[in-house]
Amino acid sequence: MSTTKAKELLEKYRSGMLSPEEMAILDTWYLRTAAQEDLIIEEAGFEDNLDRVWDRLSVNHSQPVKRKLLSFPRLAAAAILLVLCSFGLYFYLNRTKVDNQIASSDKHFKNDIRPGGNRALLTLGDGSEIVLDDASNGQLAIQSGVRITKTAEGRLLYSVADTHSSGLPTFNTISTPKGGAYQIELPDGTRVWLNAGSSLKFPANFPSSERKVDLQGEAYFEVAKNALKPFKVECNRQEITVLGTHFNVNAYANEKQIKTTLFEGAVRLNAKGAVSRALKPGEEAAFSSGKFLISRTNGEESIAWKKGIFQFEDADIATIMRQLERWYNVEVEYRGNISEDTFRGKISRNVNLSQVLEILEVGGVKFDIEGKKIIVN
Numbered sequence: 538m539s540t541t542k543a544k545e546l547l548e549k550y551r552s553g554m555l556s557p558e559e560m561a562i563l564d565t566w567y568l569r570t571a572a573q574e575d576l577i578i579e580e581a582g583f584e585d586n587l588d589r590v591w592d593r594l595s596v597n598h599s600q601p602v603k604r605k606l607l608s609f610p611r612l613a614a615a616a617i618l619l620v621l622c623s624f625g626l627y628f629y630l631n632r633t634k635v636d637n638q639i640a641s642s643d644k645h646f647k648n649d650i651r652p653g654g655n656r657a658l659l660t661l662g663d664g665s666e667i668v669l670d671d672a673s674n675g676q677l678a679i680q681s682g683v684r685i686t687k688t689a690e691g692r693l694l695y696s697v698a699d700t701h702s703s704g705l706p707t708f709n710t711i712s713t714p715k716g717g718a719y720q721i722e723l724p725d726g727t728r729v730w731l732n733a734g735s736s737l738k739f740p741a742n743f744p745s746s747e748r749k750v751d752l753q754g755e756a757y758f759e760v761a762k763n764a765l766k767p768f769k770v771e772c773n774r775q776e777i778t779v780l781g782t783h784f785n786v787n788a789y790a791n792e793k794q795i796k797t798t799l800f801e802g803a804v805r806l807n808a809k810g811a812v813s814r815a816l817k818p819g820e821e822a823a824f825s826s827g828k829f830l831i832s833r834t835n836g837e838e839s840i841a842w843k844k845g846i847f848q849f850e851d852a853d854i855a856t857i858m859r860q861l862e863r864w865y866n867v868e869v870e871y872r873g874n875i876s877e878d879t880f881r882g883k884i885s886r887n888v889n890l891s892q893v894l895e896i897l898e899v900g901g902v903k904f905d906i907e908g909k910k911i912i913v914n
Contacts, residue, residue, distance in 0.1 A: 646891045646894070646904075646905065646906045647905070647906060647907070648906055648908070649889045649890060649891045649906065650865050650866075650867060650889065650890040650891075650906065650909070651865075651889055651890075652716075652864060652865065652886055652887055652888060652889065652890070653715070653716035653717055653718060653733055653864045653865065653866065653886070654670070654716070654717065654718070655669075655670060655691045655717070655718065655719060656669070656670040656713060656714060656716065656717030656718070656719065657669045657670065657693075657711050657712060657713045657714075657717055657718075657719035657731065658711070658712045658713075658714070659677070659685075659693065659709065659710070659711050660709065660710040660711075660712070661678060661680060661707075661709055662680055662681075662707035662708055662709060662741065669687060669693065669711075669719065670717075672687050673687070674687050674688065674689050675687065679698055680707045680709070680741040680742075681706060681707040681740070681741040681742040682697060682698055682742055683695050683696065683697055683698060683724050683741045683742045684696050684697075684698040685709075685741075691719075691720075692719070692720040692721060692722065693711065693719065693720070693721040693722070694721075694722045695721070695722060695723050695724040695741065695742075696724065697724055697742065706740035706741065706742060706743070706744055707740065707741045707742075708738055708739065708740055708741070709738070709739060709740075709741050710736055710737065710738045710739075711731065711736065711737050712735070712736040713731045713732070713733055713734065713735050713736070713754075714733070714734065714866065715733055715734045715862070715863050715864075715865075715866035715867075716733060716863075716864060716865060716866035717733055717734075718730070718731060718732055718733055718842075719731050721737070723739060723743075723748075723750075724741070724742050724743060725743055725748055725761045725763065725766075725768075726761035727748070727758065727759065727760045727761045727768065728758075728759040729750075729756050729757070729758055729759075730756060730757040730843050731754070731755075731756050732754060732755035732756065732842050732843075732863070733754075733863040733864050733866075734754050734789070734863045735752070735753060735754025735755050735756060735789075736752070736753045736754060737750055737751070737752055737753075737756060738750065738751040739751075743766070745766070746766070747766055747767055747768075747769060748763070748766055748767065748768040748769065749768075749769040749770075749771065750768075750769070750770055750771070751770075751771045751772070752770055752771065752772040752786060752788060753772070753773075753788065753790075754788065754789055755785070755786065755787045755788065755789060755842070756785070756786055757783075757784070757785045757786075757840055757843050758770065758779075758782075758783065758784055758785075758786070759783050760779050760780075760781050760782050760783070760784075760802075761781060762780060762781025763780065763781065764780055764781075767779065767780060768780070768781075770786060772786055772788035772795060773788045773790070773795055774795075774808050774809060774824075775788070775795050775797075775806060775807070775808045775824055776806070776807045776808070777797060777804050777805070777806055777807075778804065778805045778807070779802060779803070779804045779805075780802070780803075781802055782799065782800075782801055782802025782803060782804055783799075783800040783801040783802065784797060784798060784799045784800060784801075784802075784804055784816075785797070785798045785800075785836070785839045785840050785843075786798075787839065789859075789863075791859060792859070793825060794823040794824060794825040795823070795824040795825070796821060796822070796823050796824075796839065797816065797821065797822045797824075798820075798821040798822075798834060798836050798839040798840070799816040799817065799818050799819070799820055799821070800818060800819075800836055800840075801818055802818070803815060803816065803817065803818075804816045806822055806824070806829055808824060808827070808829070810827050811824070811827050811828060811829060812828075812829070814829040814831060816831070819833055819834065819835070819836070820832065820833060820834065821833075821834040821836070821839065838850045841883065842860075842886065845885060845886050845887055846883050846884070846885060846886060847860055847861075847864075847883065847884045847885075847886055847893070848882075848883045849879075849880045849881055849882055849883075850881055851879040851880075851881055852879060852880050852881075853877065853878075853879050853880075854875060854876055854878075854880075854897075854902055854913065855875075857880060857897070858911065858913065861890065861893065861911065862911075864886055865890045866909065867890070867906075867909050867910060867911050868909060868910045868911070869910070869911045869913060870910055870911070870912050870913070871913045872912060872913065872914050873914050875902075875913060876900075876901060876902050878900060878901070878902075880897070880900060884896055890906065890911070891906065894906070894911070902914075
């Protein structure tokens with residue numbers, strides 16, 4: 538952000554005329570400036586520290602402070618974590634405006650990468666493929682008595698067209714690339730949201746005995762209730778059995794654990810060699826080393842991606858980079874000594890990569906973008 542723009546926001550802050558959106562930008566700019574000029578972020582609070590930046594800019598500040606907007610608790614070493622939370626929330630609520638206002642900030646990146654979007658590939662039972670982001674809205678195919686339609690909202694809909702259809706089930710697979718996400722409604726009414734770099738294999742029409750799908754990557758399920766026909770999700774080395782429920786599964790191959798988070802209903806978890814466990818709403822199971830570890834959670838972090846947000850709760854830089862890799866379709870290279878600090882906060886997934894990295898850099902980590910690669914220094 539230019540000095541002129543900073544002075545303008547500081548003057549509005551001092552007069553009590555700053556909007557919440559402008560406050561979010563000023564918060565982040567302030568922490569950047571404090572770091573660059575070796576200003577110590579003290580426990581006195583945001584106002585007292587901001588006054589020191591104000592004085593260095595020699596701006597006329599004759600009007601009294603009328604602070605009525607965002608207030609910060611004690612600022613210490615974790616100040617960056619707090620600003621991530623406020624700035625990220627602003628991004629989520631007002632993405633378009635923030636894109637315009639941040640556009641004039643001083644960026645040091647040689648190039649930039651746009652965020653992912655509604656992209657997926659559908660592979661039918663006969664091996665034919667349909668690129669869903671290029672396909673026109675309307676009917677795409679009919680298989681096993683089921684009509685496959687792309688809706689105007691950009692999701693895939695399976696609906697029964699022939700109730701007398703029989704024979705062996707025809708399996709379809711929907712795959713999202715890195716930088717892609719997609720929503721699908723299965724023939725039983727179950728709705729599935731697929732995160733980036735994921736795939737779901739399922740029968741075009743479920744047989745009478747059970748409903749079973751195979752997941753790789755991450756997905757959020759809203760399973761249609763059917764007490765006579767359980768719904769099963771196979772993912773890596775784990776099987777999840779439900780009747781009707783809402784839950785999220787993170788089963789990426791490069792993550793240390795398979796995490797299942799339950800929001801509604803009940804699920805039972807099974808894995809070879811492990812004791813079967815049942816989950817209740819508000820619980821999360823982490824599976825690793827042949828064991829299920831159950832903990833209480835509000836679930837916000839696990840489904841932030843579905844809401845268009847990166848949400849970090851004491852996440853180290855490697856954890857954050859894995860999410861950026863998948864959503865921006867990039868590689869990550871680490872150089873030098875990597876910070877062991879953890880981050881907490883929210884950032885919109887609908888902004889360019891440079892904007893995410895700029896926010897993270899306030900915490901002391903430095904980045905470069907070289908082609909389709911993030912360099913972490």
